[in-house]
Amino acid sequence: MCDVMTDLNSITEKILQIRIAQMMVNENYKDGQFKIPIHLAFGHETIAVAINEIMDDEDKLILTHRNIAYNLSRLGKLRPIMDEYFLKSTGLDSAKSGSMNLINPSKGIIYTSSILGNNFSVAVGIAMSLKIKQKDGITIVLGGDGSLEEGSFHESILMFKSLNLSGLLIIENNEWSMATKISERRIHIDLETFAKSYNVKYVKLSGNNPLDYIQKLKKLKDLSKKSNELICIEVMVNTLGDWIMTNDQNPDGKFINYHAGPAPTVDVKTCPALIKENNSDPIFVLINLLGIDELNKISDRIRHDLEEEMK
Numbered sequence: 001m002c003d004v005m006t007d008l009n010s011i012t013e014k015i016l017q018i019r020i021a022q023m024m025v026n027e028n029y030k031d032g033q034f035k036i037p038i039h040l041a042f043g044h045e046t047i048a049v050a051i052n053e054i055m056d057d058e059d060k061l062i063l064t065h066r067n068i069a070y071n072l073s074r075l076g077k078l079r080p081i082m083d084e085y086f087l088k089s090t091g092l093d094s095a096k097s098g099s100m101n102l103i104n105p106s107k108g109i110i111y112t113s114s115i116l117g118n119n120f121s122v123a124v125g126i127a128m129s130l131k132i133k134q135k136d137g138i139t140i141v142l143g144g145d146g147s148l149e150e151g152s153f154h155e156s157i158l159m160f161k162s163l164n165l166s167g168l169l170i171i172e173n174n175e176w177s178m179a180t181k182i183s184e185r186r187i188h189i190d191l192e193t194f195a196k197s198y199n200v201k202y203v204k205l206s207g208n209n210p211l212d213y214i215q216k217l218k219k220l221k222d223l224s225k226k227s228n229e230l231i232c233i234e235v236m237v238n239t240l241g242d243w244i245m246t247n248d249q250n251p252d253g254k255f256i257n258y259h260a261g262p263a264p265t266v267d268v269k270t271c272p273a274l275i276k277e278n279n280s281d282p283i284f285v286l287i288n289l290l291g292i293d294e295l296n297k298i299s300d301r302i303r304h305d306l307e308e309e310m311k
């Protein structure tokens with residue numbers, strides 16, 4: 001029987017590690033030190049850690065342009081990822097994939113694509129290969145809410161279902177695509193209705209409670225494997241950071257871009273590493289679960305370890 005508090009403490013360490021590591025990346029980003037765009041994912045830490053927790057060695061993870069939280073959670077280190085962003089030969093993929101296509105096959109991340117929707121079709125092929133080779137692993141593929149507009153999203157679901165392939169298709173819904181709020185961009189797409197129309201089980205995750213996410217995802221993964229079926233999971237996220245930008249319509253800097261670039265309002269010195277005081281921030285949820293003193297203690301330790309790693 002696992003100890004819930006021990007689990008929560010170790011999960012908290014991992015979530016804080018991803019948050020503070022991203023804050024450290026952001027500091028270099030704010031200084032204009034990167035030659036490539038990076039899509040930070042403040043607010044996406046809980047789902048990234050939960051996916052890492054449910055993955056076994058043979059599982060395959062397929063990611064999008066906004067992959068930083070997943071790459072950090074699978075690797076458990078910052079240095080090789082930071083080096084990759086600096087396009088150094090010591091980088092995680094020897095400077096071959098940079099940020100938007102960053103893979104880590106030794107940890108199951110075998111494909112990452114910045115081409116919207118392309119990762120779904122690749123996931124079908126990987127799931128088919130696992131089935132043909134009778135491997136134990138499952139395919140887990142990520143997409144953003146913007147990718148629901150792509151034909152490959154629908155075609156891939158159709159193929160998963162028609163070929164009885166197991167897999168978890170996870171949509172991170174931050175209600176943004178590029179620098180546009182989804183509601184300003186297009187009509188609402190009801191993912192649950194779509195999934196049901198393909199006879200795909202649909203589950204929605206929200207609230208950023210890590211133990212809740214892990215428990216539900218473990219069950220869904222087992223179900224998908226046992227019944228050779230695709231399961232569609234929509235996870236509500238708020239990409240935090242208030243990236244205030246100017247454009248022609250908003251010369252005073254009222255325009256908030258959740259797409260790429262540094263997050264000027266986020267400061268690495270903030271302790272604990274909280275960005276928003278509501279449940280959209282995984283750190284806020286952890287403060288409520290563990291108490292501020294315990295969280296500060298863990299946060300100080302993680303911050304120290306990351307600083308040592310980056311010396």
Ligand SMILES: Cc1ncc(C[n+]2csc(CCOP(=O)(O)OP(=O)(O)O)c2C)c(N)n1
Nearest residue numbers: 066114115116144145146147174176177178
């Ligand atoms: C086929 C294709 N069309 C357009 C783009 C340009 N593009 C890059 S990211 C993006 C939208 C991303 O929105 P979403 O999938 O919701 O991810 P988020 O950035 O919100 O995490 C678009 C349209 C692209 N990369 N590929």
Ligand SMILES: [Mg+2]
Nearest residue numbers: 144145146176
């Ligand atoms: Mg989005």
